Amino acid sequence: MDDDEQPERDYTQLELKPDHASRPLWISPSPDSYIITMEGFSPIAEQAQDFLIAIAEPVSRPAFIHEYRLTPYSLYAAVSVGLNPSDIIEVLNRLSKSPVPERVIDFIVNSTRSFGKIKLVLKQNKYFVESAYPDILRELLQDDVIGKARVRGGDTTQGNRRLEILGSTSAPTRGDLVIPGTESAARARQQQQQPQQQNGTASGGAQPSNPNSATNPPTNAADAQRETDADLFDAIIGVDETDEAGGDDEDVVHSFEIEEAAIEDVKKRCQEIQYPMLEEYDFRNDTLNPDLDIDLRPITHIRPYQEKSLSKMFGNGRARSGIIVLPCGAGKTLVGITAACTIKKSCLVLCTSSVSVMQWRQQFLQWSNIQDSQISVFTAENKAKFAGPVGIVVSTYSMVANTGKRSHSSQKMMNFLESREWGFVLLDEVHVVPAAMFRRVLTKIKAHSKLGLTATLVREDEKIDELNFLVGPKLYEANWMDLAAKGHIATVQCAEVWCPMTPEFYREYLREKARKRSLLCTMNPNKFQACQFLIDYHEKRGDKIIVFSDNVHTLEAYSKKLKKPFIHGQIPQQERMRILNHFQHNPIVNTIFLSKVGDTSIDLPEATCLIQISSHFGSRRQEAQRLGRILRAKRRNDEGFNAFFYSLVSKDTVEMYYSTKRQQFLVDQGYSFKVITELQGMKEMPELIFKTREEQIELLGSVLMLGDDAADVGTDLMGSEWSDDVRFSTNNSGSDSKMFGNIPKAARSAVSLNALSGAEHMSYSERNRSQNKTLSKDRHLLFRKKDAAKARMAKERG
Numbered sequence: 001m002d003d004d005e006q007p008e009r010d011y012t013q014l015e016l017k018p019d020h021a022s023r024p025l026w027i028s029p030s031p032d033s034y035i036i037t038m039e040g041f042s043p044i045a046e047q048a049q050d051f052l053i054a055i056a057e058p059v060s061r062p063a064f065i066h067e068y069r070l071t072p073y074s075l076y077a078a079v080s081v082g083l084n085p086s087d088i089i090e091v092l093n094r095l096s097k098s099p100v101p102e103r104v105i106d107f108i109v110n111s112t113r114s115f116g117k118i119k120l121v122l123k124q125n126k127y128f129v130e131s132a133y134p135d136i137l138r139e140l141l142q143d144d145v146i147g148k149a150r151v152r153g154g155d156t157t158q159g160n161r162r163l164e165i166l167g168s169t170s171a172p173t174r175g176d177l178v179i180p181g182t183e184s185a186a187r188a189r190q191q192q193q194q195p196q197q198q199n200g201t202a203s204g205g206a207q208p209s210n211p212n213s214a215t216n217p218p219t220n221a222a223d224a225q226r227e228t229d230a231d232l233f234d235a236i237i238g239v240d241e242t243d244e245a246g247g248d249d250e251d252v253v254h255s256f257e258i259e260e261a262a263i264e265d266v267k268k269r270c271q272e273i274q275y276p277m278l279e280e281y282d283f284r285n286d287t288l289n290p291d292l293d294i295d296l297r298p299i300t301h302i303r304p305y306q307e308k309s310l311s312k313m314f315g316n317g318r319a320r321s322g323i324i325v326l327p328c329g330a331g332k333t334l335v336g337i338t339a340a341c342t343i344k345k346s347c348l349v350l351c352t353s354s355v356s357v358m359q360w361r362q363q364f365l366q367w368s369n370i371q372d373s374q375i376s377v378f379t380a381e382n383k384a385k386f387a388g389p390v391g392i393v394v395s396t397y398s399m400v401a402n403t404g405k406r407s408h409s410s411q412k413m414m415n416f417l418e419s420r421e422w423g424f425v426l427l428d429e430v431h432v433v434p435a436a437m438f439r440r441v442l443t444k445i446k447a448h449s450k451l452g453l454t455a456t457l458v459r460e461d462e463k464i465d466e467l468n469f470l471v472g473p474k475l476y477e478a479n480w481m482d483l484a485a486k487g488h489i490a491t492v493q494c495a496e497v498w499c500p501m502t503p504e505f506y507r508e509y510l511r512e513k514a515r516k517r518s519l520l521c522t523m524n525p526n527k528f529q530a531c532q533f534l535i536d537y538h539e540k541r542g543d544k545i546i547v548f549s550d551n552v553h554t555l556e557a558y559s560k561k562l563k564k565p566f567i568h569g570q571i572p573q574q575e576r577m578r579i580l581n582h583f584q585h586n587p588i589v590n591t592i593f594l595s596k597v598g599d600t601s602i603d604l605p606e607a608t609c610l611i612q613i614s615s616h617f618g619s620r621r622q623e624a625q626r627l628g629r630i631l632r633a634k635r636r637n638d639e640g641f642n643a644f645f646y647s648l649v650s651k652d653t654v655e656m657y658y659s660t661k662r663q664q665f666l667v668d669q670g671y672s673f674k675v676i677t678e679l680q681g682m683k684e685m686p687e688l689i690f691k692t693r694e695e696q697i698e699l700l701g702s703v704l705m706l707g708d709d710a711a712d713v714g715t716d717l718m719g720s721e722w723s724d725d726v727r728f729s730t731n732n733s734g735s736d737s738k739m740f741g742n743i744p745k746a747a748r749s750a751v752s753l754n755a756l757s758g759a760e761h762m763s764y765s766e767r768n769r770s771q772n773k774t775l776s777k778d779r780h781l782l783f784r785k786k787d788a789a790k791a792r793m794a795k796e797r798g
């Protein structure tokens with residue numbers, strides 16, 4: 001939710017339609033806001049949500065009230081997936097409780113006026129800007145950036161070719177496109193077998209299957225009502241599509257060629273002057289690039305949301321470039337593989353690490369009938385080409401984007417990648433790749449279509465917009481809560497456990513600099529104890545637990561003290577596999593400690609509980625990716641099953657600020673973080689570690705003796721050598737209260753551990769800050785001596 005918009009929201013003056021109660025949308029009346037609020041409890045919420053996802057950016061989607069925002073980008077994406085402005089306005093009006101304000105209509109019309117009119121097309125290794133509107137091409141050529149990029153003599157005009165304007169049903173073969181692995185594919189097979197019995201779906205095989213369609217007869221009045229609503233909704237878009245198909249008479253397309261090196265500048269410029277270019281690939285009519293014999297295995301069935309996301313990509317019979325956003329663990333890999341099986345041309349898959357490269361290759365072999373020799377990998381260790389004229393290469397962004405000197409074999413492989421046209425480029429974890437690296441990749445590789453996959457389209461450096469012209473618009477974004485409710489991902493209970501600092505640790509915390517401060521927070525004896533208690537509690541419940549720590553020193557200290565295995569960047573691959581194997585199959589190994597090497601690319605469906613003891617500043621993406629490790633829990637469909645995600649936070653420290661910031665993305669997806677202020681029974685736990693003051697002081701001594709580099713968190717990346725998230729200043733000259741002033745509001749409620757599983761409720765009280773300050777006065781003798789020694793040394797150094 002946007003704080004800036006809050007005060008202006010006065011809906012009392014809205015002129016409501018007589019039947020407003022049955023309509024789910026509120027359109028903000030404030031003059032410069034394009035916020036739409038949806039009642040998640042409406043009987044037609046599902047359809048309304050599908051529509052809103054197509055036209056607007058989701059801002060926040062908790063259980064009952066969802067918030068979306070119309071932006072030029074979201075409208076660009078809407079136009080790209082085939083909606084036209086009048087459809088958008090009409091459906092919006094139909095779903096809204098009050099008439100759509102004129103300013104919103106103007107915004108939609110103005111933002112989309114020039115959308116969908118020009119395309120970037122790759123033909124025989126040359127790039128063309130194509131349009132059915134010669135005036136627009138003339139206008140573009142008058143632009144400095146675009147005009148300069150034109151290749152003289154490359155202009156063409158093609159007659160008798162029907163240009164598929166967005167929203168039209170003019171693609172002659174549209175109805176033929178069937179995405180493999182879908183219900184539609186099965187239906188198409190059935191229709192072939194019984195042509196006279198079936199009518200088929202109105203909008204072709206690539207359209208999402210409607211759960212309320214005629215194939216599922218309604219069982220009661222509520223279902224019948226829902227079906228009527230759904231039909232009504234479908235009818236609006238359907239009618240308009242037919243209308244437009246009749247009126248679409250653009251038969252001639254004109255184009256001019258542009259230099260390959262200037263593509264990005266041209267795309268960016270077109271975006272700036274409100275003519276965003278569509279990138280579509282008419283792969284079935286591409287006779288120049290050979291077909292790849294690839295299909296999904298007959299046992300592979302893609303899930304409804306996977307089908308829906310793909311229908312946005314292939315909705316008009318061509319492959320549109322863009323981004324699909326699905327929650328962690330929801331099966332993005334299979335979406336990518338299905339897209340490759342639909343396009344059936346040479347395919348390049350780019351991932352963030354060599355571990356992911358091997359996983360992608362293995363998944364291709366598992367889900368599709370691709371031959372082993374047709375899929376090769378390009379990593380530091382392997383540089384093989386596929387056999388034959390067409391195939392798949394899986395590599396990393398850094399291998400392809402590398403600008404340094406290459407080995408002979410690597411250069412040979414690069415020449416191979418650069419010399420050919422790729423039908424399809426799959427971009428995994430698309431949000432983490434720095435724009436500069438993307439640029440290098442996309443200028444080297446000539447691709448007809450691109451699909452970016454991600455779970456978290458957020459970056460702390462706000463560079464997400466660049467993906468719009470580098471890859472394409474967001475085509476689909478799934479709702480995490482919906483997928484959890486349907487059992488595709490696990491339901492998770494999230495909690496923040498507040499661990500008070502011991503007085504000695506807090507005193508040092510107040511005196512030390514930022515780096516040491518973070519170590520004091522993570523090594524806080526009360527956090528150690530909370531971690532021990534939670535591991536014990538969950539192991540007894542039969543859970544498998546992953547403890548995450550970004551800080552490697554902390555990771556080792558905890559795991560050694562608690563006698564559990566650990567994995568970080570320095571642990572050899574073989575040892576890692578051995579530990580992961582034990583975790584999966586050995587009933588004695590129920591807890592492992594993982595550094596950030598486990599944030600992504602580790603598929604452990606056995607894990608049901610996560611405990612986070614230290615994290616990388618305020619990264620919302622990392623928090624979501626970590627949660628993703630348990631969303632794929634095998635046991636997610638067991639009755640009443642919950643996975644657990646705990647963040648251990650040292651109370652009254654900077655960790656609380658970062659924790660709130662990290663949670664924001666998940667809160668916007670509808671997760672609520674409960675606050676546990678006391679773990680009942682912890683202090684009475686037998687063999688509780690760091691129980692005595694002496695033990696705690698000894699621990700403190702060892703932390704203070706550590707060098708500042710022990711506090712580093714950024715050096716443990718394996719394979720992915722960048723970190724996109726901005727580090728928020730931890731400068732300790734600013735007080736914590738200054739930082740707390742900026743905390744985004746997250747949904748928090750206080751509970752005990754039992755209450756988290758629905759048992760009871762507990763309130764909490766916060767210790768006030770002035771009380772904390774008094775603690776700093778009375779320092780332990782040991783540290784007074786250490787301070788005196790430090791001061792002496794500083795004086796000597798002058």
Ligand SMILES: Nc1ncnc2c1ncn2[C@@H]1O[C@H](COP(=O)(O)OP(=O)(O)OP(=O)(O)O)[C@@H](O)[C@H]1O
Nearest residue numbers: 301302303327328329330331332333334455628632
């Ligand atoms: N249609 C399907 N049928 C059966 N299993 C599926 C299907 N889709 C996905 N899965 C399984 O779900 C799990 C998660 O899939 P995958 O690893 O592709 O998720 P992801 O979205 O890439 O996650 P992350 O973002 O965390 O990397 C895998 O074990 C995969 O085999």
